[in-house]
Amino acid sequence: MKAAIALNxxxxxxKGKRAVDDLTLDxxxxxxxxxxxxxxAGKTTSVTMMLxxxxxxxxxxxxxxxxxxxxxxxxxxxxxxxxxNVIDRLKVREIIDLFRSYYDKPMPLERLLKxxxxxxxxxxxxxxxxxxxKRRLDFAxxxxxxxxxxxxxxxxxxxxxxxxLLFWDTVRALAGSGRTIILTTHYLDEADSIAxxxxxxxxxxxxxxxxxxxIKSAAGGRILTFTAGxxxxxxxxxxxxxxxxxxxxxxxxxxxxxxxxRLLFELVGRQADMKDIEVHGGGLEExxxxxxxxxxxxAEEARGNSx
Ligand SMILES: Nc1ncnc2c1ncn2[C@@H]1O[C@H](COP(=O)(O)OP(=O)(O)OP(=O)(O)O)[C@@H](O)[C@H]1O
Numbered sequence: 001m002k003a004a005i006a007l008n009x010x011x012x013x014x015k016g017k018r019a020v021d022d023l024t025l026d027x028x029x030x031x032x033x034x035x036x037x038x039x040x041a042g043k044t045t046s047v048t049m050m051l052x053x054x055x056x057x058x059x060x061x062x063x064x065x066x067x068x069x070x071x072x073x074x075x076x077x078x079x080x081x082x083x084x085n086v087i088d089r090l091k092v093r094e095i096i097d098l099f100r101s102y103y104d105k106p107m108p109l110e111r112l113l114k115x116x117x118x119x120x121x122x123x124x125x126x127x128x129x130x131x132x133x134k135r136r137l138d139f140a141x142x143x144x145x146x147x148x149x150x151x152x153x154x155x156x157x158x159x160x161x162x163x164x165l166l167f168w169d170t171v172r173a174l175a176g177s178g179r180t181i182i183l184t185t186h187y188l189d190e191a192d193s194i195a196x197x198x199x200x201x202x203x204x205x206x207x208x209x210x211x212x213x214x215i216k217s218a219a220g221g222r223i224l225t226f227t228a229g230x231x232x233x234x235x236x237x238x239x240x241x242x243x244x245x246x247x248x249x250x251x252x253x254x255x256x257x258x259x260x261x262r263l264l265f266e267l268v269g270r271q272a273d274m275k276d277i278e279v280h281g282g283g284l285e286e287x288x289x290x291x292x293x294x295x296x297x298x299a300e301e302a303r304g305n306s307x
Contacts, residue, residue, distance in 0.1 A: 001028040003062070004149050004180040005050050010059035011204075012045050019045040020056070021204035027182060027197075029148075032175045034191035034198045034212075035184045042204035043184040044082060047153055050182070051079055064149065075103060078147030080138045080155050092129070093122040096140050103145035115170055116140035117163070131158035139167070143174075150174065152183040156190065168194055192216070221258040223280055228253050229273030240266055 005027040012020040020042045027033050035043045048054045049061050052068025066073045087095055093109065100106035113119045116136040121129060126137060135158050142150060152171070156164045171194055175181050185191055191198050192212040200208040200215065208215055221244060228251050237246045237253070242263060245256040253274075257263045260279045267274060 001030075002065070003027060004029040004031075004064060005182070006060075006062040007046070007050070008060045008062075010046075010049060010056045010061060012042075012049060012054065013057045018204050020049070022059070023201075023204065023206060025199065025206070025209075027180065029180050030178050031197055032171075032181045032195045033183070034195035035182065035201055036186070036188060036191055036198055037184075037201040037207070038186070041201045043201055044153055045204075046201065047079075047081075047151055047182065047184060051077065051151060075145060076148045077151070078142035078145060078149070079151040079153070080135075080142040081151075081153050082157075088127055090126055091122070092118055092124055092126055092137060095126050095137065096122075096144060099141045099144035105146055106144055107146040112140045112143055115143060115174075117166060132160055132163050135159055136163070136167075139170075147179065149180045149182070152181065154184055154186070156185070164190075188212075188216075221256050222260040224255045224257065224260045224263055224277070225280075226253055226267075226274040226277040227251050229275065232273045236270065236272060 003026045005025070007023050007025040010020055010023045011018060019040075023042075023046060035046065037043050045054065049056050050063060050068060052061070052063065052070075052074070061068055064073050064076055068074075068077075087098075090098070093113070096109060096112050100109065100112075107115075113122055116139050118133065118136055118140060121133060126134070129137060135155065139152075139155065142152070155171075156167055159167060168190065171181065171183075175194070181194075183191075183194070188198075195212060198208070198210065198212050198215045199206065228248075232253075234248075237243065237255070240255070240263060242257045242259050243255050244258070245254075247254050255263060264277070264279065
């Protein structure tokens with residue numbers, strides 16, 4: 001399948017600090033991809049590089065097989081970014097029309113008003129809109145050129161629950177018409193309901209990549225933690241059945257597994273030297289946080305080892 005977006009070993013540094021670190025990623029045309037990650041993970045920086053708004057410090061970005069900075073490529077892209085900048089002294093309808101005028105084949109005004117749910121507000125001054133309505137106006141502006149690739153950077157921030165649900169229904173319908181959609185969110189549930197692929201970014205690096213089901217099963221399950229005694233061999237972890245992730249923090253060991261009962265039974269059977277054993281699990285969000293935290297802990301450890 002053709003790649004709508006191709007990032008090859010992309011890094012971005014700000015004053016010596018790496019926001020994106022050697023990221024390689026292909027996004028197939030027609031797919032709906034959610035970029036997930038904690039605050040400061042590098043999601044927005046990645047998206048702005050895909051859009052050609054920022055240049056990578058190293059590596060290459062291709063958008064629709066071309067340079068993201070090219071006018072002809074930009075004409076096929078729509079973006080709803082985090083900064084909300086509503087133009088003063090214009091009505092909703094006028095702003096949408098202004099944006100439509102930038103494109104050769106814009107979406108009809110009526111359709112944009114309907115999609116964004118702003119029909120009743122079309123004669124209002126844009127500055128008088130509520131936060132959630134301004135987000136919906138941003139959505140209409142992103143769609144003005146009838147784009148084949150749509151970027152949505154935390155699109156539902158500021159929307160109430162009804163608007164959120166309506167918004168995702170609309171995005172789902174747009175995805176059905178063959179557009180490529182890249183969205184960033186903090187919510188695994190939102191990603192799960194819309195995306196066919198989830199890419200988890202943490203500290204500028206790829207932490208996980210796969211279908212929502214795959215990510216959930218990697219992030220999910222339960223967690224067994226214990227303090228390993230002096231005679232606990234590190235290699236023992238590798239030979240344990242059903243461990244999806246393992247990390248060490250000092251002598252504290254954290255193991256993810258879909259079946260922590262069996263894992264514990266196995267460890268006890270092998271007379272492993274452990275104390276302060278805990279088993280915990282929980283919701284999807286909590287599991288996701290662990291996935292990201294564990295990735296960070298592993299990165300810290302790798303950095304420590306390489307020093
Ligand atoms: N223009 C900039 N100048 C300096 N540092 C920046 C700049 N833009 C981003 N950063 C830094 O790069 C890192 C990644 O930021 P980015 O906005 O890409 O993260 P994010 O995953 O989108 O976070 P959030 O979920 O909070 O929006 C952060 O440490 C941020 O402070």
